[in-house]
Every structure is written in structure tokens, then in C-alpha cells.
Amino acid sequence: MALMVTNPTINYSFVKEAKSKFRSWIDDLLITSWKACQDTDVLIESPSSICGIHIAEKLQIPYFRAFTMPWSRTRAYPHAFMVPDQKLGGAYNYMTFVAFEAGYWKGTAQQINRWRVEDLGLPKTNLANMKQANVPFLYNMSPVVFPPPVDFPEWVTVTGYWFLDEGVTYDPPKALTDFIKKAKDDGKKLVYIGFGSIVVSDPAKLTRAICKAVVEADVRCIMNKGWSDRLGTKTGVEVEIPPEVYNAGAVPHDWLFPQLDAAVHHGGSGTTGASLKFGLPTIIKPFFGDQKFYANRVDDMGCGVGLKDLNYKTLAKALKDVTTDARIIAQAKVVGEKIRSENGVQKAIETIYTQMEYAHRLSLSKSIGIQLPEENDVEDSAMENFEDSWLLV
Template sequence: MRVLILTFGTRGDVEPFAALAQRLTAAGHTAVLAAPEPYRETVAADVDFEPMATEMDRVMRAGMTRLRGPAHALTLAREMAQGMRVSLQEQWQIAQQVQPTVIVGHPKALGGLHVAERLGLPFVASLPLPFLTPTSAFPVPFLSRQLPGSLNRISYDFNRFTALAYGGMINRFRRETLGLSRMSRRTDYLTTREGAAVPVLYPFSRHVVPVPADYPSSAHVTGYWFGESARGWEPPRDLAEFLGGDRPVIYLGFGSMAFGGRAEDRGRLVREALDEVGARAVVSTGWGALTIEPNEYIHPVDEVPHDWLFSRVDAVVHHSGSGTTAAGLRAGKPTLVCPVLGDQPFWGRRVHELGVGPRPLPLPRATSNALAARLAELLSNATYAASASTLSAQLASEDGPDAAIRVLEQIELQAGRHHGR
């Protein structure tokens, strides 16, 4: 196979696809990962990388810190739209260069389905949360509460938002660049123009989100796609020494959640809570999510590979992005989730329901006293550690990339038969 992988977003939207590309290459296939330039370093040396959506990535990172109201949001939306137009052209150019036999695309990349149609290739959608496929088991993960079964399914009409919001841009791309007819602005991203179901790869574990009984055969829950990003990584001496202390140490970080520019306020919240509970912490500043000064008990870091760091701490505290959540569960660590937006409350509920950590504490409403209380519970409740260890063993029994590769091989084979190849 020649697999072109198109993805965009934060680190949790890119690293699983880099891991899949690495395993495809190891299995003797050709894999090309197209993602923003800053993620080139996440790709193994034997995997081809093509920069794509780099301008969108720049706008997104800058917007995280300056977004403070409707005016800023409107400006950000205009800038992102321009970046999206450029990204669509990049995806078409890369596809012509690569000449893939299968295209795998994150929905945020926008162009994969249409480029695959133009080239007459199978397209496979993929993202690390159960967002695309309607089910009565739970609502679309962006909703914060459970609904009756029928309403749960209806909530997945949210997936039509992309076509409604960007349908004009997408149809211009289809018509002017690809020479295709327009698509309905009511599309749900899961059906081709011929009416066939679009296959979906879900790189999360059935031990974390049980596979709904009403999922169709086109939805494949494979298990997590973990890479080997920390292989050969050496920590700075001061970090290694800090981790060698004799008091419990936690990881704490909120990733890219820098909305509103309240980094100093979040740093103060974290410092006061850590002081109250008497724990040490490696604190990740992320994309400007928080600012904090080092002291005897606080060690700020910029970016440290999660698979290296999480195995060396006693517990993890984070916003529950899908990638960070997966890394913490893989490491078998008790977890406190402080969600901000999007699918983060969904993952926070799953962590709590699995018995791996306390009730989530929404970051926008957190106080130092509330955070300190949750931290104390996280470190003192032995059942969280036991449940986390059990879950980690279950995740270790899965080989998500291998399962995904077998699905892709079957899809390519069926496409070849259909076209008489």
C-alpha cells in the first residue's frame, strides 16, 4: 500500500497518525504523513513527511493566547479560513506527488474525502475520539450530559457543521481545483456521493470506551496508536534530579488551553493548590496555558515526551486532550481531569467512571482549595492506582496500529477488486 495520511490539530491529533505511519513503514508499506511543519520532529526517520496546513497551525497557536471575546473570535475565524484554503490546495498537490492507493484523513484536514474522490481512491476517516459515528449509547462527545438513546443519535447531526460552515469553500475547491460537482451542505462526512459508507478508524481502546452495539461494520475501534517518541530521549539533569526526590511527584499541565491569556492566574492557582497539599509537581507550561516560577517543589518544563515522563511520576493532572489521556492511562497513573472544552469533559467522565481518578474539576471554575482537595484525593485513594494499573495492562494487550493496518489492507484489496485491478 501507499498510504497518504492527512491530519491537523494539536499534538493529540498528530502523534497517533505519526505512530501509524511508522508502523506502516515497518510492515513494508509506504506511508506519507502530511501535517503542519512543527510536527516534522514527531515523525520517525524512515517515514516521509510533507508539510501541510502550517499557516493554519500558526494562526491556531497564536489565537489560543489572544482569544478574549467575539471580536477576536471573528478575526481568528477569518484567518483560519484563509489558511484552510491554502491547506486544501496543499493536500491536492501532495496527493498528486505521492500517488497513494489509500488516503487516511482527520476531519479537521477537510480535503481528504474530496481528493480521494477525484483520484478514484478509497478514503478512510480517522480521529482519536468517538465523534463521527452516530450511536444511542452516548451523545456526540462535545455534549456534557447523557441524553435518551434516540436523542443521543440525533446529536451526531453536529457533524454536519463542517459542511454547513465551510461548504462554500469546499465546493469551490471541488469545482475549481478538482473538477468535481458540488456536494450537499448537509453532508455528514460518512457517506460518499455514491451512497457508500466511509470507513472510520478510531484509535482508542474498547477498554476505555466500549464499542457501542449499534456501531456499523464500517466503524473500527482498533486500540490506541502509540509511537516510540521517547526512544533515546535524555532528560535535562535538573529534571532527572527533581524526579528523584522522596516526596510524591505529579505531572500537571493543560496543553494548548491558553484561552484568554490567563496564564499567570492559572499558575497562581496551581502553585497555591500544590502548597496546600504538599506535593511536588513537574508542571508543563504547554502553549502558554500557564506561567509558573520554579521552586523546591515545582519544576516547570516546556515539552517532555509523555511516554517518558508519565512512567516516572505518581499521578497525572491534565485537561484531558485525547492524546494526553491515552498516555496517562497507558502509564497506569491515577488521573485528575480539569477539562476546558470540546471532548475533554467526555474523557474526564470516562476516567472517573473507570475508577482511575476523582470527579473532573472543570478548569474555568477551579479554585485553589478545590484543586488541592482533588489532588489530595488523587494521591491518597489507593483504588485509583489499582484501577489504573489494571487498565494499563489491558491497554498493553492491544496492538492498535496492527489492527488499523489490517483494516486498511482489506479496504485497499476491496477497492482493487471493485475497479478490476
């Protein structure tokens, strides 16, 4: 995480540092994954795990990918790790996926091919032979948040979120329920602020900025202070928390969020999905990876605010906006209603069974030469005639 925070976009320095830090870890990942997948009938994995497509080829089993951010080539969105500050159009968006695939493979190809030969008994491979663009893909995001682009092939499906129901068994401390009750009795807007377990250079400064912004915006806050100082020097300074802020730590989203008026977080896919599911106006301060993509989506949907810089002034203004702007509040409710009407898990199950035979044939094709449909090439003909503005979401 420290590597990602210090390199918020994928660039040469990121790749170089990642190779030096994770070479031995990747070797271990490949070996242990192969052992773990013995006697597997179907393999579903995050594409960032790099090994499943090769294991499925060896075992000749159906293989699916599932992920929480854009990973399939499209002109509609850029790759989640290569989101620019301004929209640059369909050609740029498509290029980011090609560039990322090439860079990701270049950084791991030597280790993967050695593992294929020595452990799997397979020949060396390359990007063309892996046929990654043909793999059936499940995106566990709402089509409201991630509308399926028109240039996605038929084997790529946006299913809806796969939510966990954790709040059913949660027993909240009395201090937390008392804080929530007092905020409502006082007629104050109640917000959640949490940035997961991100690492920052000065966590005390971040905590002070949040507390000051909460007081400035005249709201009450339930804070999940998970950020750490692994990037900087430990100061040992404890920040005094004002009475307007309750430091709750981790609380199940599905228990807490229905009782709130807004949420502030880092823009992780799960947290974004949870805040939008319950119709909360959402403020996202991205730090790395797909978080910038989700900050842009919240802005584009009109149900929240994406923050480029986080200080007490910008946060205080954003808190006031999302708790008082009728347009943002109304749009967040509409988004929430749509997401709650979906059943992402059921859609995923149906898709897996529908695509099972195709996924199986794809794994078989790499050794016995079955002819499969090529990657969707529509953009090379008719798609060129469309305006980029029509393709952008």
C-alpha cells in the same frame, strides 16, 4: 485554539467567527491538499480536514478516516464537541452527530463545491452523495477508554492507541532526575501537571493556583508550563516557583510517566492515552473540544477525576484523592494493564488491509454507481426496544 477556548461548545457564534477567520485558510487547505495527494494510492485522514473524501473520489482510490474522538453516529456517546453537563440519553447523543455534520457541511459547502468544480473537475455534491457514514473509520483509542458501541457499522473499528516511543532517545537533564530522586527519597507522591499549549486570560494566576495546590496536597510536581496569555494582556509578572515544583517543560511521556504517581492535564486524546497506559490516576481539566469527553470517561471508568473548575482548592483536593484513594489507584492500574496489552498499530494495519477493497469500491461508487450497504439502520427497529441505559457506556 483561542477560538475554541472562548467557544468551548459548537454554537452559532463559533460557526460565524470561524467562517470569518478561516475562509481564506480553507481555500488554501483545499488547493494544497489536492496538490499534495497526487500519485497517492491510499488516503487516510482526519475527518476534520474536510477535503480527503473529495480527493479520493477524484483519484478513485481507497479512502479511510482516522480520528481520536467520537465522530461516527451512535447512541452510546454524544459528539465530542457537543458533550452536555449531564447524560441526556441515546436520542440526544445521536442527534449531536446529525447536527454537527449538517453544521460543519453548511459552513464549508460553498467553498468545497467551488473547489470541486474549478480544481477537481467534479460536480457539486451534498451530504447524501458524500456517503460519509459509509467510510471505513479507524479510532486510534483504546477500546477500554472508548468501548465500541453496538450500533457502529462493521467498517468502524476502535483499534487501540498508536503510541510513539520517544523516551528511548531522551537524555533528561540532571536537575530533573535529581528532583525525581529527592521526591522518592522523601517519600512524597510525584505528579505531572501540564495543559499543553492552551491559551488562558491570566496565565500567572493559573501558575499560582497550581503551585499552591501542590503545596497544599503535600506532593511534588513536575510541571510543563506551556499555557500562554494570548487571550489576555501580558502582565510581565513572573510567578515564583516553590521547591516542591520543577518546571521541566516538555518531556516525553513514555520516559516520565512510568516514574510518577498521578497526572493532571487538559484531556487531549494523546495525553490521556499516555497517562492511562502507565496506570496513572488522572485528573482532567477540560478547556474545549474532545477534552470534556475524556474528562467524563476518566470519571466513568473510576480511574481519575474530571474537574469542572480549576482553582487551588479544587486541584488540591483532587490531587489528594488520586494519590491516596486506593480504589482510584487500583482501577488506574487495571486500565493501564489492559491498554498495555493492546497493539493499536497492528490492529490498524490489519483493518486497513481488510477494508481496502471496500474503501476502493466506495470511492468508485460515486462515479459509476456501485451499490454499497447502507448506513447501519438497526436503531430504527430493534434498537428502539433497548433501554438507553444499556446503550450508554
